[in-house]
Amino acid sequence: MTDPILSVRDLAIAYRTGRKESVTAVSGVDLDLYEGQSLALVGESGCGKTTLGLGLLRLLPGLGEITSGSLTYRLKDGRRADLLKMKKEQLRRFRWNEAAMVFQGAMNAFNPVIRIVDHFADTLRDHSDGKQRWTKAEVEARAGELLETVRLDPDRVLQSYPHELSGGMKQRALIALAIALDPQVLVLDEPTTALDLLTQRSIVQQLHELRKKFGFTMVFITHDLGLAAELADRVATMYAGRIIETGSARDIFYAPKHPYTAGLINAVMPVKGERPALESIPGYPPSLKAMPDGCAFNPRCAFATAECKQDRVPLELLTDRPLAMHHSVACLHHDQVILRRKENANV
Template sequence: MTEKTPILSVQDLVVRYSTGSHTHVDAVRGVTFDLYPGQSLALVGESGCGKTTLGLGLLRLLPRMGSVPSGSMQYVGKNGKKIDVLKLSHGALRRWRWEEAAIVFQGAMNSFNPVMRIGDQMADTMRSHLVGGVKPSKSVIAEKSAEMLRAVRLEPKQVLSSYPHELSGGMRQRVLIAISLLLDPRLLILDEPTTALDILTQRAIVDVLAELRERLGFTMIFITHDLALAAELADRVATMYAGRIIETGSVRDIFSNARHPYTAGLINAVPPVTGELPTLASIPGSPPSLASLPAGCAFRDRCRFAEEQCAKTDPVLDLIEQRPEGMQHSAACLRWQEVHSKREVVGADV
């Protein structure tokens, strides 16, 4: 595989939840994107827009009432062979998770067994999989566990013998990151990894992720509603609204030249950290119910650019500027030429 080949190619993915007898809701609607080796993609948007559902769908970790009725996911493994993720058997899927792709869930405390020490939980993860084609020995498990804890700036001797409740929220989150990387996956999905943490702990998590990505070279999908974190940790941004990606592009394109009214509204609502505090723009209204989406564009009832045609046409992503390796700038808006974000997020490295 060359660097020009996507590590993950998602086409027209639909994630559906059954809501009763013969009824359903599509929480993810026709999502398409390519992710290239070493890239970091931020999925941003309001709560309920489908970010977490998309992340769970990518790893086939949906709850029982969830399904993927259509679409495709092609992944290129460590051996260079293509894997059709939706066609993997239960056993193959179990091996693919952790060994090739892993996830760090939101809410660290809920991800641990509360009555097992951290060292035992890390050992269980490794014993459940092959390392280098063989079952890992106790010494290999101990060495790798200590290595990954040090990589996330934790003292192995203290943490390995601790129970989850004996660690702070930030420490638990870093342990989760260490566990997710035990088997050297090529793809790491992080779902709101800094939620409910204080600002200093958030800073530590961001620094750890940046260091690990540079050192290990994994590809990352970062789910967040925090635009500043997206600007700092991502190469690319995809804005989601009502289950669809409605704009995507490089961090620079999105933050300095957003072309969908929703993306521009999110950016313009971020307060500056220097100078006088301006009157912040807000996005009127609330997101529509996925069970009863309006005809045409799902954002039109909240959009100041809406026109008659918006009620008749559900726009698809329109190419604004072509760029290599999935960095092209696209927006799903009939009037994208008239839309601009007013400013960059101050302090973002864009």
């Protein structure tokens, strides 16, 4: 567990918004992902979760670009690769074969005029390492096996068009497609958001089973803390494009040290125990075009002092545990932060 599969240092991502204008959506991100871990990336809408997730796989849309930092991966063969130096062809093989993504809004991620089996054929042929040709029979066998793993009936699903499947079936099929080439890392962006509660539960259960079976490392993007608590070994909280706290699920849900993380937890109703009055976080996240000086959370923070308005606050290591299990926070007054709600039955 000493050599992370994925290492991100000081990563910044910007979107071009005009001929000479751009906004920085993610900045100063340091992140290590260790083999077999499941990391939840949490935070309010617009904080940069999807942007970071896409950046990790160099899948940013045309107007988005990584403007600084480093991004390295340990490939399946053990070599360390600099993802920012990879050329088009290397990237094509890297994606889906080494690391795959289930996109946000996945319900629309399938091409509506292509049958499910042909989505598998395209992914297997376009992204494999070239050692296998993927004949029609091989594609059908692999796709069938994967669909069964996510409890879909291949006889019904393979020849279907996407609109013939329910939302939950589509989501399962997308997860099966993402793991078709046995990637080491799977990034899932809000994979259960549009689904009813029972279907959500079943997808979560499936993800547990798939991880056990295939052993992939997972980045799970969500604004649902309950899901994060259930699926994650580690949690990273994002605010205004930065990671402002990271720790084990236990650290984050029982002893958060950033006022924003504590605020998020206090804003969620526990499912057992007393029903406390929920607290909301006052104000709104800042606009990317008008970031406050110093700690970006300072206009909303009950602990803010003049010092908080001066310089950017870096992540500080709070524990002397091995790095894979550290707790870090970007707050000058973290020693004053105590979770008001002790009962957190979601964890």
